[in-house]
Amino acid sequence: MNIWIFNHYAAAPEHVGGTRHYDLAKQLCKKGHSVTIFASSFNHFSKEEMVFKDGKRDYQLETIEGVNFNWVNTPSYRGILGRARNILSYTIKSFQKAKRDCEMEKPDLIIGSSVHPLAAFIGYLLAKKAKCCFYFEERDLWPQTFVDFGKISAKNPLAAGLYKFEKFLYQKADRIIVLFDKAQNYVRSKGTDHKKVICLPNGVDLSNYHQFKRSDSVDRIFKGIEDKFVVVYTGSHGIANHLEPVIELFSRLEDNPKLHLLMVGDGTRKKELMSIANEKGMTNITFADSIPKSEIPYLLNRANMSIISIMDSPLYKWGFSMNKIYDYMAAGLPIIMMASPRDVGSLMDVPGIQASNVMKENERAIMHYFNNPDELKHDSRLLKDYVRKHYSWEVLSDQLENYIYQDIYKEEADEKII
Structure with a gap:
């Protein structure tokens, strides 16, 4: 099975930061699947460029223990405006690259992972183009995190827009992955079918x-x-x-x-x-x-x-x-x-x-x-x-794989009926 993951901030083992998707992908690769992660080359945590030291290319493919990283060359940043520019750069470039790749080899499943929702949105657009399954992974509850930490009001127009965007992704996703056990209740409170929700916490290799x-x-x-x-x-x-x-x-x-x-x-x-x-x-x-x-x-x-x-x-x-x-x-x-x-x-x-x-x-x-x-x-x-x-990634990857097979085989069965 060919699986694509869009996570702006995904990190490789030799980088600073969380390796959630690398660790998950490594186990899925051991099971015979092909996994490609589209990630930014600029490390959000160390604030360092990790891949493109010359800055001349836009993309680089690297394979680490079977996991394909499609590194996207994005600008460095420190402040809020710089981060916004970095997010837009990742969104546009990763979409363009994946769209071209999709014409050569279509994925069976695309996982679009927040923190910011644009990574999930391009995952949805590409899944629609490829006519494949789309999973929306909400690692942090945006904008609920901002609201609960007092950074913005729930009535703020930005928050209202993000809530609508969140609900849109809930509706379009074949599955919704959350990391917290009770976050399933949060998703359900937004009027989403509880059967779509998967709780897949962080784990350890x-x-x-x-x-x-x-x-x-x-x-x-x-x-x-x-x-x-x-x-x-x-x-x-x-x-x-x-x-x-x-x-x-x-x-x-x-x-x-x-x-x-x-x-x-x-x-x-x-x-x-x-x-x-x-x-x-x-x-x-x-x-x-x-x-x-x-x-x-x-x-x-x-x-x-x-x-x-x-x-x-x-x-x-x-x-x-x-x-x-x-x-x-x-x-x-x-x-x-x-x-x-x-x-x-x-x-x-x-x-x-x-x-x-x-x-x-x-x-x-x-x-x-x-x-x-x-x-x-x-x-x-x-x-x-x-x-x-x-919480070992061996156990967690088994759980996710079970859902993937259910959805892929169901989709194939539905196509045969049509």
Whole structure:
């Protein structure tokens, strides 16, 4: 089966950022399918050009472990206007390239994936031209995310337009993929047939955690803290990541010289977070730059625990699916979630995960594992087992493949009847 995926921000293993579609495509390729990902060459997370160093070509095809990446040359950016230009460039160029490719080899399925909806829209247009299945994957709920985080009002004309665009894609899609368990209810609330909705959360490629690829950059990060009990955070340092409470928590744990917080990543709030730590005179915290996804398993293997902080927002009533959670589980790192238990939902039932907004409770959880290494090892094994059963890409790709076969064979049967 020939599958195309349009994801502006898709990343390869050696890039910074999430590798959701690469990991999914890799498993589908192992099952005998052909998968091509149309992605921007400019990395949204590192703000670096990853492919076209000379800037002279518009496209480049690269195959990584069977997965085809059709890299689209898009302009670099920093601000909002630059990002808008980048989005338009990706939309126009990827559509033009895929339209030409479609004349030579038609896809059986096109998956159009947000964050921004234009990637999904061109997926719909091309699926219509190729007369094939179209899946709309809504990784973030646009514009609900903006509304719930207070960036725009629900009555704002921009929000109203995006809601209509969202509903249009819901109506045109053969399937709607969401990443959060309760997001299915969100889609249904828009008047969409619940049978069209698939919940396919983020996952993890467990093979990356069986053999670690040593990294000099990771070794440099751990220089001077090799003998510490390291609690790690990886990912964006932005407003939505709500990392101030993490800094505050470790300022309260400074009396124990063996405990250390490692913050790996970049974002709009990173400099401010570093300033807060400096003002407090904290010596039990290290800030490090983002690293490629391929180096994350080795980094996590050197840590003892992990931590996440979640901003209190109505958005989380639909659930969440952070890549880092499944990476932490695969590495066997107990997770401290600085969040309301009501937002965490079913994860509260997973051994090795502690969720609380109360500082004292989070302090006790860290000290408990610090003082009880046998229990840490026990819960580490349980986390690895849990993620293998529920969130490995092998399991998740099987689930998606079942839906694909249902839809493709149904379409073929309908054509024969006609």
